[in-house]
Amino acid sequence: MKLLPFEKPLGELYEKIEQLKTLSRESDIDLSSEIKKIEKRAEAVREDIYQNLTPSQVLQIARHPNRPDSLSFFRLISEDFIELHGDRAFGDDPAIVGGLGRIDGRRVMWIGHQKGHDTKENIRRNFGMPNPEGYRKALRLMQMANKFGLPIVTLIDTPGAYPGIEAEERGQAEAIARNLREMMGFGVPIVTFVIGEGGSGGALGIGVANRVYMLENAVYSVISPEGCASILFRDAKQADIAAKNLKITAKDIVGLGVADGIIPEPLGGAHHDWSSVSLAIKAQILRDLAEMSTQTPETLRQSRYAKFRAMGVFTS
Amino acid sequence: MKLLPFEKPLGELYEKIEQLKTLSRESDIDLSSEIKKIEKRAEAVREDIYQNLTPSQVLQIARHPNRPDSLSFFRLISEDFIELHGDRAFGDDPAIVGGLGRIDGRRVMWIGHQKGHDTKENIRRNFGMPNPEGYRKALRLMQMANKFGLPIVTLIDTPGAYPGIEAEERGQAEAIARNLREMMGFGVPIVTFVIGEGGSGGALGIGVANRVYMLENAVYSVISPEGCASILFRDAKQADIAAKNLKITAKDIVGLGVADGIIPEPLGGAHHDWSSVSLAIKAQILRDLAEMSTQTPETLRQSRYAKFRAMGVFTS
């Protein structure tokens, strides 16, 4: 498992423990009290690190290559997941995935950004940065869900929509904007989880939901801290400060009323235990779907609009 | 004006008349009785040719380079025509055009295939053979008409949808099929005129209407006679026979119940007098729109379905 830069002190302690254990085994000397001491210290360091994460450290966790991806969540959370492909007009974007699944018997349409866990898969998935046909595939599948009365669950995990020549030619702006408008109009429940990186309009393009949740170490931001720093601070190295000022962490996003709650992760991040996080997400989905299952399409539409309508801070 | 092969005898007579006239003027000899005689003969030949056209001769007229095109008809028939562009996803196909216009005060959405009158324009318009984005532009504009309650008038004039690699990649079949389905569902009146060549699915893709008319020398066919001949007869030169067997002329199409009526053309074809043909089309549109203006969206939908539902000849 890749250690993040700020985890280095912890890594060193773990390494030491391993060394002592090996030594103890090979030389048959009892080092257990020594080991226990370091383990205790490691535990303290661990708590100290993870309970006082800076926003830019959270961002690193959100981007961790071993963090669970959308397709894995679909399969961990739902039975009988079947992926569906294509926008029926141009292509099948590997950076957005979707399909049908059953969560404790409740049928849902899954939609999510898809990153890879290694370079090869990341190249295939364009690092989770969709092209317009990705948003259009998502729209097609959501329209299908709406037609058949199935709730929609979306997982957000993207650095942003892909900024490329062809993406512009094929209407990246149009594809995202259309999704924002159409998602507002669906008569079925929509629940969104930001599972990793929630980057800009490319994230929101599948995020207009009745309920929005942040995973504990996920981030949601109007612009990447690096991008913000290079524009406003004229210095990309100020990304740490930008990450702080932009208020991108789960707590901030919930505090601002943009998300409804936080899905806890194991200490150190979701990549340490995919299944416990899956269970937590699943429980939240089931609670929300149970609650919304009695609501009419019109109520679902209206309450979704009311939710986003209320967002904004201004004086008058 | 380009003379068609079968018009050659007539052309020769006209040339002779011109020669005599020139001679008479230059040499100051009175040849008027001679000229009158040939003129009379020309008139007889003309009637003979045009009142006994073979299907493949009609086809030549339907494809005449000076035949009025969709954009010209839009402007001749309606006031304040304004062209609207783009499918909002990929491109703006010059082979299908559309926009808003007012016909004697009635607002309509125009849609039509667009050919050119010379090589340059024909290349730009791809000889009236649309790509998928053309059908999707047409759909977008028809959806707009449906949203705002405007009748749709479509003009068919295409050898067929373009058979190209990229057209296949972008879903030529899907684009046409979707139009067939969506056009059936619109709650506004739809009137279609086959103004020239009605070639295959590429023609029908904007032709699912409450009323369908053939211009007198227009053709409507499941396959080009040349294509049919090369498949069934294994000999493209048998196109004349195929044209006859396929029953592609206005009279045939009306006889089969696929079109509702014939818009008369001046002797020799619509290219001899664009404005009289425009007036005839305009009158037909106004009659139909007046009739359908009192019908509910549901009635319009149902009667359109009933019309196509009834098409087919079989034993049981």
Add this chain to the structure above:
Amino acid sequence: MSIIDWFAKREKNTVDTTEKLNIPGHLWIKCDHCQEILFQKDLKDNAHVCPKCGFHFRMVAMDRLALIFDPASFVPEDENLGPTDFLSFSDSESYTDRIRKAQAKTKRQDAVVSGMATLNHNPISVAVMDFSYMGGSMGSVVGEKITRTIERGLAKRCPVVVFTSSGGARMQEGIMSLMQMAKTSGALDLLGRAGIPYVSVLCDPTTGGTSASFAILGDFNFAEPGALISFAGPRVIEQTIRQKLPDGFQRAEFLLSHGMVDRVVDRRELRATLSLVLDMVWGCPAV
């Protein structure tokens, strides 16, 4: 238009190979794809999929129904609808003669079998096209039977499943064959408004007027591996652009990567896939 290609193809081997399946006593067959010599019974037991390379052989309608739906659940409808040569069309042969021969060969009125079947005891309105009848071309009878299949789904409020295999419109019925595209697609507008699911299974080949109407309009489009699916056929395109087409062009996998089909489904998985998605969107549990 694209019908050109299956006519061309018919000259070669694909159809012949499939047709051999129907010749009694013909026990061995060669796989088009891997050249393996197969025992016909093994092939049949494997859903007409080459056990060695996975090549999907064409399948006759009744075999397909037996493979996908509950045993003996299929009840045919509209069997009596038959074609007629209402244009007195004739080329190297009259349409009347062509009909007679196709009927004699297939023991069927026209190129589609339709009716009601059940899938896990849930009713399904189903149609299966038959390529061996005049290249599965769509004339009045095909259009009418497909339309009735859709309308039966509407009337009984049950899902509609269509297996396509067609070279396109039936030229011998002229403009009337073209109009079947509007009729069938229009019926799907009604079905869609009623919120009833429609699954299109695109089998080899699905081209021309069939591909550009009901075949591509599924809520779910599933394609069989390697199936040729196109509007314009390869030969027409090659003639137009005057260059050779890339390998795999217009095959099921190409359609998948270009966003036109939901999945390419191995025939041996098809029953399970259909059961699953119909249960998901319509509630047809596999009890």
Add this chain to the structure above:
Amino acid sequence: MSIIDWFAKREKNTVDTTEKLNIPGHLWIKCDHCQEILFQKDLKDNAHVCPKCGFHFRMVAMDRLALIFDPASFVPEDENLGPTDFLSFSDSESYTDRIRKAQAKTKRQDAVVSGMATLNHNPISVAVMDFSYMGGSMGSVVGEKITRTIERGLAKRCPVVVFTSSGGARMQEGIMSLMQMAKTSGALDLLGRAGIPYVSVLCDPTTGGTSASFAILGDFNFAEPGALISFAGPRVIEQTIRQKLPDGFQRAEFLLSHGMVDRVVDRRELRATLSLVLDMVWGCPAV
């Protein structure tokens, strides 16, 4: 994200040139495009379009309203809505200071003017973005005023017309600026359901979060000649793909040929074009 570009641009000349228009006593101005020196009054009388080359200068909101709508018909609404630094955001400068400066410069609370106007005596709910206020960036106030503009159209059942000019989301309001995309686009869902027309006039530049929400969702999208319209800005794309972009990329004419806008409309024709299409779809005769 694409806001990067107008920030970069701001360093150069485009904005400066436009801003000079507001400096009293500054009677002459150089055309960015053809380098002609123009008398300011001539430029103003020509709808801020260079009489020599047709270059469209940026225009301040009130001039635009005067140009398009019936004389003195505009009645502002929501003028009192003002931004607040609720994140205590600060970079090289605090957001509070940036707001103060922008307000002092533009004499306006935020980057949009909105209200009711008439066009040929027909009521229109209208909003005009102002690029000179922090690059027309969309924060809470812009989002709220655009949303109220749409809701006013809904309440009064009259067409909605929005003139966009914006570098994208306002970073200083963090996630809240992003959410304005959903809020404004969502309001358009209601307007669309009610069958009320919405016209978006895309002016230079319309990028980022604005382009990917209400700007591109018009029943009619009209763009001013030469306007930069993009999701990702040119600089971001160049950094990503590491190559220079072609001439005219992401300009209005490029958007037209890629199907995103209905027409590129010369500003001097805009009133006539708006009158025509609104009359066509809504019945607002130009009496």
